[in-house]
Amino acid sequence: MNYLFPLLAALIWGGNTIVTKLCAQTLTPIEISFYRWLLAVLVLTPFTLKRVCANPALTRGVLARLAVLGLFGGVIFQSIAYYAAHYTSATNMGIMQALVPLIALLLSIFFLRHRAGVAALCGLAVSISGVVLVVSRGDLGALVRQGLNLGDALMLVAVLSFATYSLLLNKWKLGVPLVESAYIQALVATLAFLPAYLAGSHHALGVADSFYVGFAGVGASILAPLLWMSGVNRLGAARVSLFFNLVPVITALLASVFLAEHLSGWVLGGGALAIAGVALAEFKPRRAA
Structure with a gap:
């Protein structure tokens, strides 16, 4: 039963990538983000x-750090991902998101002088090779000649932003309850998007658009993080982290059903490599008793 919490969170996050792709047809990135x-x-x-108002732990310094987290996780990552959805497939987006923990590891090596083990470095290399296979569509020469597809390039920037968010969240350890932290970050993101929203053109929300907003605003922004943290509390971070590897798999399966995206050999092979690399990087052999 405890495994249901991270599994549902992974299902919601995988579904949110599909919603991101679907809403690109009717809403601007600024609209859906706001x-x-x-x-x-x-x-x-x-x-x-x-x-929040009664929490003495929310000093100016803590609030400033929460604002930075809100900008990286709620503004930069989300807005760029919505733009990327106009130019690449949901399957590619899901596979690239599998790189988040590894890019966070890479950033910690360069900026925090974190020492990575052999398994982590090998996992990083395997995952990157998988993503290269996906974005090159199995033709590395074409990738070298033509460069990245715009959507894939944007998604890599988005993933870099979220990896930075993950790194800072782990480094700062602010000690603020999850719901309060999520609320402040959501408020920061809302205020950040407000000027661009007021300056832009607006579309009337249809039934489908309302569903997209509801799924992203309640499902992906509130329910999934709460389910994930509930899983961490019950099972431990090491066990639960492996469920994140299911997100690109769920995304690919949902994309084939709801978006009619073709699961070609290079997508399946590259996705498998990306996920295997993450699993390898997270592998920690048990010590003998």
Whole structure:
């Protein structure tokens, strides 16, 4: 039963990539980003605002760091991912997101002087080779000659932003309850998108658009993180982290059903390599008793 928590979180995050691709047809990246975080704020405010105001741990320094996290995770990552959805497939987006923990590891090696083991470095190399296989469509020469597809390039920037978010979140260890942290970051993202939203053109929300906003604002922004952290509390971070490897698999399967995306050999092979690399990097042999 405890495994259901991270499994549902992975399912929601995988589904959110499909929603990102679908909403690209009717909503601008600024619209979906603003609506998503505004909805999250509106849902959380009745339960969270009083606790935030009364929390003595929320000093100016902590609030400033939460604002930085909100910019990397809620503004830069989300907006670029929505732009990327116009130019690449949901399957590619899902596979590239598998690189987040490894890029975070790479950043920690360069900027925090973290020492990585052989398994982590080998896993990084395997995952990168898998992503190269996906974005090159099995033709490395064409990738060298033509460069990255715009959508894939944007998604790599988005993944770099979220990896930075993950690194900072782990480094700072702010000690703020998850719901309060999520609320403040959602509020920062909403305020950051507000000027661009007011300056741009707006589309009337149809039934499908409302579903997309609801899924992203409540499902991906609130429910999935809470389910994930519940899984961490019950099973431990090491066990739960492996469930993140399911996100690109779920994304690819859902994309084949709802978006009619073809699962070609190079997608399946590259995706398998990317996931295997993450699993290898996270592998820690048990010590003898």
